[in-house]
Amino acid sequence: MALASPIFEILKNFSEDFNNPVTLTLVFDRANLEGNKKLSVFYYDEVKKDWVEVTGGKVNAGTITVQVNHFTKYAVFAVGQGATVPAPDTKPTISFSDIAGHWAKANIKQAVSSGMVSGYLDGTFKPDHTVTRAEFAVMLMNVLQPQGTEEALTFTDTAKIGSWAQKAVAQAVQAGFIKGYEDGTFRPAAEITRAEMVAMMAGALDNLVEVNAETDFADNKDIPGWAKASVALVKQAGIVQGKGDNQFAPGDHATRAEAVTVLLNLLALKRS
Template identity: 50%
Template structure:
C-alpha cells in the first residue's frame, strides 16, 4: 500500500511511503464431518466427507487433515483440503458389529478435530444386481449426463453401504468409485468424449466384482445446427372447439434429433396451449391445439427462435358437429371417421368375417397379434375390410378395446365427466364400465377427453389398474425416466417387469408418445397372457 503526503500551500512539496500488506492467514478452528450412510453392515464401506472452516466460517483450502478409526480402517490416513476446504475418504467397517468412531484432526493443530460415529450391524445383505441409468441417454460431444443407480439384494431390497466402481469406454467420470446411500442409491457425472459415437458406462461392486451393470450413452456431434421440423397433428380432423395434439421433431442435416431448442408456435385459427416449447432429449415437442368455433382448415406453424428460417407446418381439418347443424343453414359437414365405431345400421357389421386377415396387415410386424385379437373379439375393423394398424388410438377407443379384452360384465355407472356429451354412443357403455371398475379416470378438470390420443403413460396406468397392481416404484429403469410423469412411473415399472410394456429405441419409454392400433393390440394380448399366469 502506498501513502502520499502533499502540502496544500506548496503542492510541489510531497512525500511518499510504501507499507507492505500481507494477506491475512486463515486459521482453521473447526471441522464438519459426515458419514454416508451412518449405518452399515459389517465389512461394508462408508463415504466420509468433511470441511475445514476458519473463525469467519470460511472454508480453508490446502490444510493437512489426519483421519483415524477406532475400529475398522480408513483408506487414506491423511488428506489435503481442496479449494472449497473439503476432503474425503472411505471407511471400511470392522468384522464385528458395534459402533465405530472416526476422527479427523488438523495436522498442524490437533486440537481442531471432529468425531463421528458409524453404526455397524450384522444384518448382511448380499447384493445381486445393479440398476443403472443415464440422464439424458443422448448428449452432444463434451456434454454431461447424470449416471445413477440402485444396488439390490436377492429380495429386491436396496443395499446401503456398498462400494461401487465406475468405468467408461470413452469420455470421463467425475468419480471412479462411490458408496451407496441409505436407499442403496449412488451416482456420478459422465462427461462425453469429443468425438461422436456411443460410450459404455459400467458399474461394478468392489466386494462383488461379478455384480455389474452397463448402459450406453449416445454421443452426437457437438455443434448441431437445426435444419428441419417435422410435424403432425393427432387427430388430423376434429370437431369445432375440440382439441388435437400437435407434435414435432427438430433434426439437423444428418437427421439427428436436436434437444434443448426453443420452438415458437402459432395457429391461423383456434388457439395453442402455449406459444413456446423446448425440445426434449429426443428433439421432440408437444402442445395442445384447440379448434376454432368455425369449420374450415387451421394451419399450425412452428419456427425455431434462434433459427427463424427453420419452419414446419401441419393442417387440421375442423368440422361442424353432426348434432349441431350448420349455423349457415347448409348441410352439416361429415364428421371425422372413428376406428371401431359401429355403423348406424346394426345389420351391417364393421368387421370382416371372423378368422380372415384384414386387407392391410400382410407383412406388418403385428399381423399375428391383430388376427388373434380379432378372433378374441377385442378389436374390429373398418367396413372396407382394413384395420389401419398404424393409426393412433384415442382414449375412448382404448376403453372399448380394454373392456372387450377383459370381458367386463359389471353394470355401467353414470358418466359424470364434464365432457360426457362428447363420448360417442359406440363407446359410452364401455367407458362407463371401465369407470365402474376404476380402470379409467378423468383429468384434473374432470374431463375424459374421449377423442384425445392415448399416450403410453396413460395406457400404462390403465393396464396396471386392470391387472390390480400396486405400483410403488420411484424409478422405472428406462433411459428417459425423468420424462415419465410421477403418476405413471410405478405403472411403467411394473409393466416392464411383467414384459407387457418394454422400452423402445435405446431403452426409452417415450411416455408422451401416442399409441397405434397395432401397439395397443400387442400390449393387450400380453396383458391377457400375464393374467393367465396368475
C-alpha cells in the same frame, strides 16, 4: 366354406331394429372364389351363437351389397354347393389388405379373432393409426369383460363420448381404471399417449406382480409422476417394452398395432 373378408362389428346407439332397411357394402377377397363357390353376407346371431345368411346380396367388383335391418357382426363367406357355415367356435382366417409384412400382423389377427378389436369396412386394419382414449377404453373392456353395472359418467364432456364407447368408459370408471383429467373432462377423441395407455392397464393387474416406483428406462425422468408406478408395473409384468435405446417414450401416441399387442400381453398374464 371360407371367410372372404374381415369380420366387421357394426354398432348403433339404440337397441331396436331399423324401421327401414339400411344398405351395407362389404369388401371381400376374390382369392376364395374357386370352383362353383358364390359370395354371401352372413351376420352372427349372438343368441343362437350361429352365422345366418343375408339373402339378396349384389356383387360388384370387389364389394358385395345387401340390405339389413340391424347392426351386429357381419362377414362375407365364399360358399360352395352343400357347404355349411363354420361352427361358432371356429376361428376363421383373418385377412386385411394393409398388414402384410407388418411387425404386428400375427397379433392383429389374434386380437380381431378374439373380438378385442375390429377392422374397417374397406378391408383395412390401419395398424399405424393412433388410438383415441375412447377406442382404447373399448379395447381394454373387451379384454377384461367386467361384470356388473356401470358407473354413471360425470365427466364434463360426457356428451362427447360416442354411444359405442359409453358403456366401456363407464365400466372402466367403475373399476377405477379411468379417472379423467383435473378439469373434469375425459377427452374421448384425444389420441392416447403411451403413459395414459399404461395407466389404464395397470389397474387390471391387481396384485399379480410386485413393483418398485421407479423404472429402468433411459427416459425415466420424462415419465410423469402419476404414471411412473404404472409404467414400472407393466414393465416388470412383461406387458410393455421400451422403444429403441431403452426409451419408454411416455408422450408418444399409441398406435392400433401397439395397443393390441400390449393388450394381448395383458390377457395372457391374466389367464396364466
